[in-house]
Amino acid sequence: MEYNFREIEQKWQDWWKENKVYQVSNVSDKPKYYVLDMFPYPSGVGLHVGHPLGYVASDIFARYKRLKGFNVLHPMGYDAFGLPAEQYAIEHGIHPAISTQNNINNYRAQLDKIGFCYDWDREVKTCEPNYYKWTQWIFLQLFHSFFNRQKQKAESIETLIKIFEEEGNVHHVCPGDATIEFEKDEWKSYTDEYQQEVLMHYRLAFCGYGEVNWCEALGTVLANDEVVNGVSERGGHPVVKKKLRQWYLRITEYADRLLEGLKTVDFSDAMKEMQTNWIGKSTGAEIKFDIKNSKFELHVYTTRPDTIFGVDFMVIAPEHELVNGITTPEQKQAVENYITYVKSRSDRERQAEKKITGCFTGAYAINPFNKKQIPVWISEYVLAGYGTGAIMAVPCGDERDFKFAKHFNIPITNIIGDYFNGEEANATKEAKLSNSDFLNGIVMKDAIDIVVNKLVALGIGKKKINYKMRDAAFSRQRYWGEPFPIKWKNKIAIPLNENELPLLLPKVDAYSPGPEGEGPLANIPEWVAKELETNTMPGYAGSSWYFLRYMDPHNNETFCDRKVSDYWNQVDVYIGGTEHAVGHLLYSRMWTKALYDLGFIGYDEPFKKLLNQGMITGNSAFINMMGFNLIKKNQIDKPYIHTEDELKKIAELNNKYQIIHNTFLSYDLMDSIRTTYSKPETEEEIKHDLLRENVLNYLIKPIVDDIKKEGLLEKVIIGFPNYYKIHIPIEYVNINDEVDTERLEKENPKFKDAIFISSDGKTIKCFREVEKMSKSKLNVVNPNDVINKYGSDTFRMYEMFLGPVEQSKPWDTKGIEGVHRFLKKLWRLFFDELKGKVWNEEKATAEELKVLHKAIKKIEEDTERFSFNTAVSAFMVCVNELADLKCNKREVLEPLLIMLVPYAPHITEELWKALGNTKSILDAAYPTFNPAYLVESSKDYPVSINGKLRTNINIALYATQEQVEQIVLNNEVVKKWIEDKPVKKLIFVKNKMVNVVI
């Protein structure tokens, strides 16, 4: 009986489906466990081998927990709204709903092949009305809420209105606009319109204005990754910033809670650090500066008020509201030019730019303490969104300010004495201040509070806590997203009633953007007639709460019954990529906190533990191409004036030969071509040079012919070769990096009639590089192909065996044979090809039980700590050892099978049934480790002399330090190394090692 994985896997997948073995109930006596994957966006390309890495890991863990007696919730669904589907619709005229469903079907077929234990009855798709109804509903809850800073929690906006009626907003500073202040009578006197405007500044979901990437030529707003080097990726049109009405979530109000919550969750330190940095809480001061000869005041946020006397200039963001008002007439033109430049730049470009740019506004701020006049500049490195959009620049203490000052010749004041060397800034807090008026002689870190207190006393500043995090932009000018349940009447946002939900996304035939940067919904007359909001929600709306819907996916009364969410509680393990570190993971944490505050769920952190899976990168294949540039002769020696006609011809030829199209060079040739010997001596070198010459002559000949034909013989020369590499599809490359050129030419139009040059006239070699797996890089590996060849059990185990789940690693099919061989070897412990059944009912020996229990210990520990790669190798060790012992005993094999279920569910179910079990192995009890089988009486101690390993000595485990010393020092090898030198110390660590120090 052979291991026929194709038959086995299909059989059990069908059986599991028929018997609904993965259906999970919300009612159970068992303890609950919730294992969640980050659900995928169903792209048109389908899954590649990188996607299932996390899914296999979570599947193993879910199955493991089930064997351990838990009621395990392990669902899957689709994050189905998104930009790519809409772009596809624009290009191909297929409705996103249809292409998305097609993609989902494709994903599902792929996922099913891998044998996951998802309860598919709980599947959610964010683009379905019965799902997004509740996304809209939660949005309304956020809209109807504000964040009560005194209680540090969200509350109903009705509560706030009551407060306003009773005491105005004196105890509730307006988070959207701190300048709004009113008493109760004032509130009552406000028009309804103004009251609503004020409330909008408090709501957790609110409307405001924000900048977007606007592409006039495409008439649309572009995502950041659709903008490359300041122009649109499609078409290369200019992109500028444009202010549009946008919805936001007031996530900044939750900044402190989000920080606090990190202490209660089990995320990696790196993840916590990333989120902490993203929130970017800092303590400092806001300082008011008067502007000379002007009514304006400049507010600056700084974390270093102690450096106030070192301020040599101010930099404000080019889009700062004061720029217009304070710029002097002389500087107006220069400032306008500079702003035009900045408008074309993305925030990221602005921060990454090394070139120092800026423009003086002509205005001067006045240092409130010494009345010094400080020039006010604008520069792209100051962003409007951070702090007050203005900084006080202290060149002696900040590198960026220092370089700016040097570049524009602004005199630098040194306030830190010897700490500043004039060559580079020093951000120390330890220096004693000088040139600092009343702060002279005070250590900087102590001066901070002194300055703040003085600022407060003088009424020109205050202590301030600042966050780098901004409120989350929550609207898109797109079609394929959740419509907002909002109507606009007289510029007032009117929420729909709950009974009007879901507000269905209307069917459309065209997806082009609406007028004035509005979304496609603005093109639908009925939609506009109803005065409905034309923006839609962003991709992360649906994903911010989906883990709750899985618990109660068919509920039509509420998003998730409170009793059910109380039972399942938090997600116990959440597995997904780090790329979501500061997006999805912060948003879903915020939504959870808001839902908790409003009493809809019983916990305020969604994910108890987070495991980050690494990427599986592709192993791209490249082939070389070459080309030559023609160099006009006058660039080299004597001046020669080319005629117009000649110049045109040269340009044409250059165009033709810069890359010699359709001619590809084997990789092993490239080394030869790139090296030359000035004096070839050995036979090899002569051969090498000959080969090189042949290739080059071959390539150059047609160029020379063309040069002659065009009559340019004396007028140009051929320059050094250019080298290029291009991707070739990896399916045409074998394990030895040899290209199947015949098939490639036949099947791939890009390589039709291609010429391949090799060193031996036969083999064309390519070279490999590790890159992200993507369609454009022609390096995608489809899991189905692997499964067809080796089966899903092999695939699952190999994905794990590749390395730690958290780490990125390249996909390489080479090693998969080893895992497959392991499963075959396991099979042979049960069945022999010729003899058939070989397993038996004999009693296991102590040695065999030791092998088994060693494996139980190791595999259980490794699975618990998500070290699946080492668990796989422990299985291999165990099977190797059992094979060596010729152990075919049920007593040993059965527990081994149960342990293997999470990793290879199909083969284990088959063998389990073959052993005569009638019930599924999925609910078997996990074997219990018994340490008694592993007890040892002695150990081979490694013995080092001065830290260098010299020998091993077997010593009883109960030996005392004195006994060990005696044994070790009398050992021949040890004696030899000690010679006659005195032993300074002998280090003995029980059960570990011995080190003799001489």
Added chain:
RNA sequence: GCCCAUAUGGCGGAAUUGGUAGACGCGCCAGACUCAAAAUCUGGUUCUCGCAAGGGAGUGAAGGUUCGAUUCCUUUUGUGGGCACCA
């Protein structure tokens, strides 16, 4: 530019708390079985000097702490991810 991660044989990786560097697998070499191949099995495989016994070097680089460092600290280089409208 800023934040985070990461670097170990020909390759993927192991070494869980500072204690035998290279488990396990791939690949490669040699052998067995076979008419032959596949499959399977046995042995070897970090580099280097040496016939061998046995030395020496070695975890991106440079320093440091320690009896002992892949592991901790400082500096530095390469690579990958994120940076607010890809998901």
